[in-house]
Amino acid sequence: MDLILQGFKFIQGLGPAVMMPIIIFLLGVCLKAGIGKSIRSGLTVGVGFIGLNLVIGLMSSNLGPAAQQMIEKYGLTLSVIDVGWPAAAAIAFASTVGTLIIPVCLLVNIAMLLTNTTQTVDVDIWDYWHFAFTGALTAILTGSQLIGMAAAILNMVIVMVIADYTAPGLEKHNGLAGISLPHGFSTAYVPIAWIVNKVIDQIPVVRDINIDLDQIQRKFGVFGEPILVGTVLGIIIGAVAGYEIGGVLTLGITLGGVLVLIPKMAAMLMEGLLPISDAASTFIETKFQNRGKIYIGLDSAVGIGHPITLAVSLILVPLTVFLAVVLPGNKVLPFADLAVIPFMFVLIIPMVGGNGFRALITGIITIASGLLISTNLAPMMTEAAINAHFKMPEGAMAISSICDGANPLTWIIVRLNDFGMIGLGALLVVAAGLAVMNRNRIIKEAKMLHSETTVE
Template sequence: MEIISYIVGLGASVMMPIIITILGVCLGTKLSKAIRSGLMVGVGFIGLNLVIGLLTSTLGPASHAMVEKLGLQLTVIDVGWPAAAAIAFASTVGAIIIPIGLVVNIILLITKQTRTVDVDIWDYWHFAFTGALVTAATDSILWGGFAAIVNMIIVFYLADWTAPGVEEYNKLPGVSLPHGFSAAYVPIAIVINKIIDMIPGIRDVKADPETLQEKFGIFGEPLIIGSILGLIIGALAGYDVKTILTVGITMGGCLVLIPKMASMLMEGLLPISDSAQEFIQKRFKNAGKIYIGLDSAVAIGHPACMAAALVLVPITIILAAVLPGNRVLPFADLAVLPFMLAMVVPVTKGNVFRTFIVGLVMVTIGLLIATDMAPLHTQLAINANFKMPSGATQIASICDGANPLTWIILQLTGLKVVGVAVLVAVVGAMAVINSKITKRRDAQEDIQA
């Protein structure tokens, strides 16, 4: 545990090169090639974190300014995902989640229940957060551990289902996204996307980046879309002209730079992904394709994701003011809205309009979920000696305090035996569906080969 905790504490830019290098050597990659791949992945994460940091440091203050301008007086303060992650890892479940997660992933791989090798162990905090909430609600570490494992298994299935779409629309070959926050919105996206398919007229709206660029020329390019939305956000924040222009250029730059940083990361990851496929094919017949599980940060740069997320920032603030039953003041986590939409893009096939509609529904539901879970969230924070912000009676976060999958698991575990039966049935059904989907994909790949 001390070794694992030390490695995790190094941060993604150091932790990932170590993990990728070790994984590469284990899979038969030459040591020199594995080291280079690991370092290149580290460079990609450094670049990605720099750009995301720029996005957050620009979008966050603008969002805060909009909140203050509207003068919202809500008693539950959104303290952001860093606080939620710290609270999760400070819990009893958080102390054991990494070894549990590694064992669960290995078992799922051996039994062919997943195709994802999750190397992003930092993001196990999402599962720990679910487990910590359930532990606090039931006063039982066993229930909390069970909840965390169920959450993890469901997310692995969702990562497998969306992996081909991530490859196609995010240009991330051999990658899946077993991200506890982003993956939770995939079922909602599937349902809403199906509903849109049934509505004449609306179902025919084509708003993918290629179509937008074809129709609007230069104004359909991600750079221009991001810059225009940035200018609007700056204006709504009440900034002066200089700052408005800075926000506009920064947002446009982020839409261009994030995919480039992700492609650099992929340059390092591809040799390891190829080695993984060769390793599996040699030792396990009919095992199918294997995906490397990464943080959804590598996917947020898709134009549909970023454009929809930037539009949702001011709308989320307005929703918080008018939505009946909401007591959450969106604040620190407004900048993570792209992560909410990262895995929606493969479902909507990159359609900006559909991604926005799905996002609007998700934000509305999310505010109510965050309000409902705020008492438990606050209790966990107090247990972890978290300093409460001034003026706040309770705290929440969009990531993971507004997570629908976490909320559902929390409600079902409250029903004890009945809830367990439902969760086991859901996992079993997903296992059957996942098996059928992967077999169908394997058959299609054999035909193409």
């Protein structure tokens, strides 16, 4: 068992850029896509991830100092430090739940596929840390590693259902055919976006407001293109941060480049996935008639290239710092995770039909609630960090993060366990109910597809 666990820890340490090509290759071979196609697909996906990580790193390395400058300029003094998602992931994987999370989640995914309660083959193994994070905090709250693992499993079940539900919108608005995003952070904001969208639909005049970059680009030409939108937003952020003119212009050009390069890297990644996606569809159609469409589950980084996602995210960077100061009850100083704000919007955008105005309203609500959630979860995350021998930032008494410390789904799952077995039972009922509803939807969809094929 120790040898097996060490093997999974080795896999965790490889990171997605190495793991994904291997997984895609093995998946392609299993689906009979051919050795050559599988190798090319795996390597192309790996290169796509490297490109995405480089551009996202470029964005992070430029937004981070700008955020720090804002914090220093306006004298922000908040007691909980945002240490960022890499620290949160390391803390999650270092927990007892995190040690077992990969084999357990693989078994859960297989069980859901066999019972027809999901359409997603979740190959995004590295991002299982989101489920481990929920489990680790639950274990601290309850004092039980078993309950912690149960919370992590139920978290995954809920996320898989949401990933299936949002996949068609992801294809329509992001052009990601055959892809779903079972990402523990991004999926958590889907219910909020759904509610906000429904509420706005009931408000006259407001419901007619739409910010669509495609329409803006058609109307204003070059002035509506993502490269110019990113540049202008970068200049505004640099000015708010108090940069000198050179720094302002550099940040503007950099963020303009980010808005152009991220979609291109995502397109390359999709190029590698298409043969595998096609092979998966052919395999399912041949072997099963009640399975419906099968999606390849990936990291939500592949979806952040939508221009509205990036534009709204850049607007929210200075707004997040402002909200941190004025929001009653908040103790979190946002910093390291400001660059993950686009990941919040990957699935919000399809839910609001690509409407930038509704995305912005949803974003303000999610950021404000997220700061309060991260404040509430900070004591447990700090304890988890201490248990994992995480080196605390100098002078920090408590830590948290925007990802996943501000995750509303994580917060609900953890806090339900305040009610003991009643809370865990309620969570089990919700997860099971969603899984059954998803199964009914999948079977209905499969029958419709089968009947259409028969007619043709």
